Amino acid sequence: MPSQRIDIKSVADITIAVCCDMKLNDDLVIQEWGEQLIDLSDDAKTRKILINFERVQFMSSSALRALITLNKKIKDDGCQLILCGIDDNIMEAFRITRLDTVFKIEKKEDDAIRSFTVS
């Protein structure tokens, strides 16, 4: 039985996935985390997904890879994805890899909620 890697909540038509783990570097953790996010995006009602990283203090390039896979799927499905609550050190890894240009990223959850496009 996989562990719960995301807490899910909703605000209006936005589904918010709050990452539960402080570290996203272990293969099993990343696999379960990625699968749970993919499952969330498979829900036909979920058109706007916000991933909140406020509890995450460390993530490896393997977690970035899982995030890229998810982003491609969400784009293909015509849905929206926004990331928020990313620690400054992790944000530096996004900047170095230029993934800050691939993902829409907001500092705070409230700002992220406001920045979804109305559909």
Added chain:
Amino acid sequence: MSSIIPSWACELTFPSNMERAHSLIDEIMSELRRMPWSDRELFAIQLSLEEGLINAITHGNKGNPEKKVRFSYTLSDEVTRFRIEDEGDGFDVNAVPDPTSIDNIENASGRGVLLVRSFMTNVTFNETGNVLTMEKVRARECQDVKTA
């Protein structure tokens, strides 16, 4: 590479196993947290160790537990230095596609080497590509902040 008097040094060989690698990283980080490294520098070292060891175990040794990783390091207040050697065929580090180019930015792999090179002060690979040596020098401004 600069010369240092290490306050902590170790050399060991272990089977290709990320669990073992993570426990080693935890031990090293716990030792470094006793020293005056900034949070930002600690993150840089932890991420580089993670990427270097993943590369050796997963890509170099292809996860084969029969193949070993030789790992050595020295830790001090001013400089940390790591050497990671795998038993794989190596790779041409100069042939790794730039993961930040428009063509590659959404590709799944290729970011580990870039992150290590960006986060560490000095990074070298041997000609074969199966030995990574990396060094982090503590930033002067961080030392000033800590002693201010």
